[in-house]
Amino acid sequence: xxxxxxxxxxxxxxxxxxxxxxxxxxxxxxxxxxxxxxxxxxxxxxxxxxxxxxxxxxxxxxxxxxxxxxxxxxxxxxxxxxxxxxxxxxxxxxxxxxxxxxxxxxxxxxxxxxxxxxxxxxxxxxxxxxxxxxxxxxxxxxxxxxxxxxxxxxxxxxxxxxxxxxxxxxxxxxxxxxxxxxxxxxxxxxxxxxxxxxxxxxxxxxxxxxxxxxxxxxxxxxxxxxxxxxxxxxxxxxxxxxxxxxxxxxxxxxxxxxxxxxxxxxxxxxxxxxxxxxxxxxxxxxxxxxxxxxxxxxxxxxxxxxxxxxxxxxxxxxxxxxxxxxxxxxxxxxxxxxxxxxxxxxxxxxxxxxxxxxxxxxxxxxxxxxxxxxxxxxxxxxxxxxxxxxxxxxxxxxxxxxx
Amino acid sequence: xxxxxxxxxxxxxxxxxxxxxxxxxxxxxxxxxxxxxxxxxxxxxxxxxxxxxxxxxxxxxxxxxxxxxxxxxxxxxx
Numbered sequence: 001x002x003x004x005x006x007x008x009x010x011x012x013x014x015x016x017x018x019x020x021x022x023x024x025x026x027x028x029x030x031x032x033x034x035x036x037x038x039x040x041x042x043x044x045x046x047x048x049x050x051x052x053x054x055x056x057x058x059x060x061x062x063x064x065x066x067x068x069x070x071x072x073x074x075x076x077x078x079x080x081x082x083x084x085x086x087x088x089x090x091x092x093x094x095x096x097x098x099x100x101x102x103x104x105x106x107x108x109x110x111x112x113x114x115x116x117x118x119x120x121x122x123x124x125x126x127x128x129x130x131x132x133x134x135x136x137x138x139x140x141x142x143x144x145x146x147x148x149x150x151x152x153x154x155x156x157x158x159x160x161x162x163x164x165x166x167x168x169x170x171x172x173x174x175x176x177x178x179x180x181x182x183x184x185x186x187x188x189x190x191x192x193x194x195x196x197x198x199x200x201x202x203x204x205x206x207x208x209x210x211x212x213x214x215x216x217x218x219x220x221x222x223x224x225x226x227x228x229x230x231x232x233x234x235x236x237x238x239x240x241x242x243x244x245x246x247x248x249x250x251x252x253x254x255x256x257x258x259x260x261x262x263x264x265x266x267x268x269x270x271x272x273x274x275x276x277x278x279x280x281x282x283x284x285x286x287x288x289x290x291x292x293x294x295x296x297x298x299x300x301x302x303x304x305x306x307x308x309x310x311x312x313x314x315x316x317x318x319x320x321x322x323x324x325x326x327x328x329x330x331x332x333x334x335x336x337x338x339x340x341x342x343x344x345x346x347x348x349x350x351x352x353x354x355x356x357x358x359x360x361x362x363x364x365x366x367x368x369x370x371x372x373x374x375x376x377x378x379x380x381x382x383x384x385x386x387x388x389x390x391x392x393x394x395x396x397x398x399x400x401x402x403x
Numbered sequence: 404x405x406x407x408x409x410x411x412x413x414x415x416x417x418x419x420x421x422x423x424x425x426x427x428x429x430x431x432x433x434x435x436x437x438x439x440x441x442x443x444x445x446x447x448x449x450x451x452x453x454x455x456x457x458x459x460x461x462x463x464x465x466x467x468x469x470x471x472x473x474x475x476x477x478x479x480x481x
Contacts, residue, residue, distance in 0.1 A: 020450055097446040099472045103416035162420070166428055173425065177416025179444050182472020234447055239419070246420060247427075247455055314418045326446065328418045403427045403455075 016232065017095040017192070026233020027255035031262025033226055034135060038270055040218045041076065043139065043263075043290050044226070045131030046317025047122035047338075049081025050115075051346055054339040066343060073209070079216060080223040081321055086202055087227020088325025093195030095232065096183035102329045106172030111330040114313025115320070115337025118306050122317065123342060123350035125150065125302020126294040126362075129237040129316040132303075134256070135290050138263030140271065140376045142365035143294030145383070147303040148241075154307020155241040161312070163402060181327070230322040235259075238310040238319050244394050248401035253391040257384055264380060272373050288366055297361035298354060313337075404467055404477050409437040415473055419447045423455055426478070430461060433480045438464065441476040452476050 034044045055069035056078070072078040092098035102108075122128040125147055127136055133151065136144035165172055183191045202224065210216040229235065239252035270276065274283035281288075294302065310316040313334035315323050320338065323331040354362055367376035394400050412429050414422040422443050429439055441452065449466070456463035456478055464477035 020446070092446075099444065101416050101418070101444050101472075103418065107417065107421070159420075162424060166424060173417060173421050174413065177444075179415065179472040182444075184470045184472070234450075236419070242420065247423065247458060249454060249458065251454075311420075314420065323418065328445075329416075330418050403423070403459075 017091075021229075021233040023233050023235055023251050023255035024258045026229050026235035027258035028262055029229050029233075030134075030226065030235055031138075031259035032266070033222060033229070034138070034259070034263050035266030035270070037080075037219075037222055038135075038267060038289070039276065040222070041215050043131070043135035043267070044080075044318075045077055045128070045135060045290075046081065046321065047118075047128040047131060047342065048075070048077030049084075049321065050119065050317065050335065050338040051123075051342045052078030052081075053335075054341070054343040057339065058343060064344065064347075069343075074216075076216065076219050080219045080226075081318075083202075083206075083220050083223025084227035084230070084318065084321045085325040086198075087224035087229075088231035088322035089227070089327075090195050090199050090202075090224070090325075091228040091231035091322075092326035093191045093198070096188045096191045097231075098191055098195075098327050099182035100178075100180040100327045100329065102178040102180075104173060104175035104177055106169075106175065107330045108333045110172065110312050111314070111333035112337040114309045114311075115334035115339075116341045117309025118313065118317065118320075118334070119309075119338045119341035120345045120349060121150075121154075121302045121304070121306025121309055123302070123345040124353055125299050125306060126292040127299070127302075128306060129241075129310065130318050131290065132292065132294060132299070134237060134259055134263065135267075136292065136294075137260055137380060138267035139290035140268065140367045140373075140380070141291040141295075142367050143292055143296065143299045146296040146299035147294060150300045150303020150305075151237075151241045151307040151310075154304040154309070155238070155311045156245050157304070158308040158311035159242055159245050159402065161308075226318075227322050227325055230318060231326055235322075236315070236319050238314070238316045241307060242311050244391055245400055245402060247403045248395045248398050250391045250395040253387070257388055260384060264377065268373065268377055271368075287368070288364070291364045291366045293362050293364040295363050295365040297357060299362075301353075302350075404465055404475070406438050406464060406477055406479075408440040408477070409433065411440045411442065414441055414443040414445075414448075416444055418445050419451070422448050423451055426452065426455070427459075430459075430478065430480055435480055437480050439478045439480070441478065442473050443476065444472055444474070448474065448476065452478070 052075040056072045058066040132147045240256040453463045462479040467475045
């Protein structure tokens with residue numbers, strides 16, 4: 001191969017794995033892949049993975065009466081999220097960013113507690129930042145709005161807790177930490193090599209395992225891709241809610257808006273056209289996909305609790321998955337807290353709360369039922385434009401930013 | 404890096420947003436012209452720290468990657 005050709009391949013590799021992708025590139029790609037997921041079966045969601053992990057763990061131990069739960073490998077979102085961890089792991093290995101990063105003990109505790117908050121929040125609010133918002137808003141579900149307001153309130157509260165903690169409890173974020181397996185300069189070439197081997201193993205093993213089951217095969221592949229894109233672009237919904245109140249930086253909010261915009265267009269087309277209406281529930285079933293009963297009070301309360309958790313943990317449901325894959329042990333603890341508490345909250349805590357609310361405070365509301373399709377899309381676009389204007393104005397003036 | 408370091412901040416093992424929060428607090432307490440050396444392991448810091456410096460008008464002097472996965476960032480207070 002001539003030197004020019006080698007240079008071209010190196011350039012291509014470097015584009016993907018040499019440096020971090022702009023976050024808005026990740027946003028547009030993730031928005032598009034979310035549409036592909038909907039075309040395959042149903043849109044992206046994060047919390048279902050943790051519920052499945054937890055249920056399977058309790059089933060194996062034989063406690064809490066979860067012996068009838070679906071096995072992880074037969075749960076679509078269990079498969080999707082688990083593969084997201086592997087996809088992020090591949091992204092980190094190929095770009096030599098993988099390392100086991102063990103933080104000070106206080107941080108691991110914060111990860112665990114943040115995960116517990118997220119578990120309660122997503123079961124009360126019937127959705128997390130991905131299923132309820134990044135997919136919920138494009139799904140034209142009114143509940144996405146109170147959820148998003150809740151994420152904002154929760155982020156603000158938790159950010160101010162973190163600022164207080166640094167003043168009063170500095171020991172929480174300092175102390176002994178360890179880093180293992182980091183790729184050392186030129187000697188780090190083993191990471192991409194091992195990464196390629198594991199990728200081949202996953203693709204071959206996965207396709208044999210799910211052989212003949214098209215939906216599961218595609219969800220496994222999509223999980224890998226979503227994890228890889230998320231890790232390479234460091235796409236972070238938590239950041240999109242926290243950053244306006246922290247540094248004022250608009251990169252993450254704009255990236256999430258990009259994902260929402262692409263998703264909104266794609267989901268609206270699928271729902272309006274009734275694509276995939278061979279579904280047993282027919283056209284109406286397709287239209288109501290991902291319209292969850294979270295309008296409005298449980299969405300607001302659950303979103304706030306979830307928002308607190310994601311900022312303390314440092315990642316939402318999917319943000320936690322991809323950071324687990326890149327070796328951040330704090331997020332392993334977040335995942336553990338999330339997985340342990342989510343099945344319990346889903347079975348007992350959330351129903352207890354929802355039972356005391358009147359029906360009209362936790363309804364599924366499909367916006368086109370009230371405003372037609374064009375009205376629903378228009379309302380959501382106006383809200384997105386207002387958020388964009390606010391974020392950009394705040395970036396310039398720093399009026400709402402703590403740093 | 405060939406600069407006189409006035410303070411060192413250990414952010415090893417910490418993930419987003421802790422390195423930025425701790426850095427902002429530390430820089431706030433420094434005098435103009437002083438240099439902070441920050442030790443970190445979060446890949447996100449590679450874009451976050453220069454970005455924060457640019458936004459706040461502080462000078463990002465550069466980063467050095469050590470063998471053990473630790474990156475050293477140098478920030479000069481404006």
